[in-house]
Ligand SMILES: Nc1ncnc2c1ncn2[C@@H]1O[C@H](COP(=O)(O)OP(=O)(O)O)[C@@H](O)[C@H]1O
């Protein structure tokens with residue numbers, strides 16, 4: 347039988363304290379969000395829990411994490427503030443218990459359908475920090491009995507701790523990223539500064555002028571690429587990107603990527619071959635984001651290839667995944683470089699001289715593939731070439747997950 351109420355109540359408050367300490371020490375936002383939902387389900391004895399973050403600019407809430415990732419609950423799924431329980435909580439800034447969710451007019455029905463959640467009962471609490479509502483924490487379907495006032499108190503208290511932890515991790519993430527960006531900006535800035543200084547000298551020879559102007563052009567291009575990639579990454583890392591899930595035909599996607607990069611390949615005399623042996627090439631995912639991944643891998647395979655080299659794109663089914671491999675005949679990467687490839691701003695030694703870049707492309711690719719529950723593998727042989735393989739699950743209706 348159940349333990350006496352008092353001791354169980356005491357235990358639950360002790361558990362709240364433990365969980366709160368655990369949250370406070372977690373600076374990785376994605377990991378933090380998953381710990382918060384796990385804690386909410388645990389504390390409130392609920393079947394599931396989820397967290398929605400509020401985007402004040404758009405006036406929308408987005409699902410960010412849920413305990414039941416087997417359920418097709420999609421990260422980034424937008425929920426309007428009107429006609430949703432979460433929206434009601436944001437507007438009223440107070441917790442709510444709903445005993446019969448299916449018959450509550452505030453339930454946003456398309457969410458229910460979209461995520462196939464059979465919500466019977468629901469307990470929700472706002473995430474408030476410094477007087478601002480930043481989201482909503484929901485516990486869904488009490489395992490036995492109904493949500494009671496102790497559950498409300500516990501979830502509200504957890505929500506307060508969670509909100510502070512989320513804000514901390516966002517600030518940490520931003521300061522970290524910005525510090526790295528500023529560091530990266532130093533080199534092009536100082537190159538530009540020197541060029542302008544030299545151009546200003548009255549005795550600047552005309553061949554030097556042409557060279558300096560070209561350099562200024564290259565460096566400003568690089569700065570603008572850096573700005574775009576940086577924004578992409580910081581939005582992905584702070585969970586502010588919405589993924590749209592649909593059927594994506596990889597065969598089709600590859601054709602459209604080749605169209606984009608064909609002229610760049612031709613300029614360097616590089617041949618592109620495709621070898622698609624998979625019969626089924628359709629997966630679930632975000633077509634634009636997957637295109638971004640393939641384009642970066644293909645453009646790397648061209649940039650870092652030798653003149654008149656070859657790029658081979660292969661698509662095979664393997665172990666329940668669709669595997670897209672992109673191989674080149676470039677200089678290859680040694681073990682040391684392979685170990686750092688997916689770090690922000692990393693560029694292998696000597697790369698600077700071969701081609702312009704930001705060192706952010708692969709980090710962005712990995713993030714996007716993670717959301718698709720896939721992975722990227724690399725193998726390389728110095729002097730022979732490099733192969734990047736993207737594994738994406740072939741199963742139908744696999745949900746995108748939180749990163
Ligand atoms: N196909 C490849 N062959 C050799 N080196 C590569 C290849 N792809 C990526 N790299 C190395 O990994 C680094 C990071 O790649 P990426 O993140 O796409 O940045 P970028 O292309 O902007 O340099 C590159 O700068 C390069 O040193």
Ligand SMILES: [Mg+2]
Pocket residue numbers: 642645646703707708
């Ligand atoms: Mg790149």
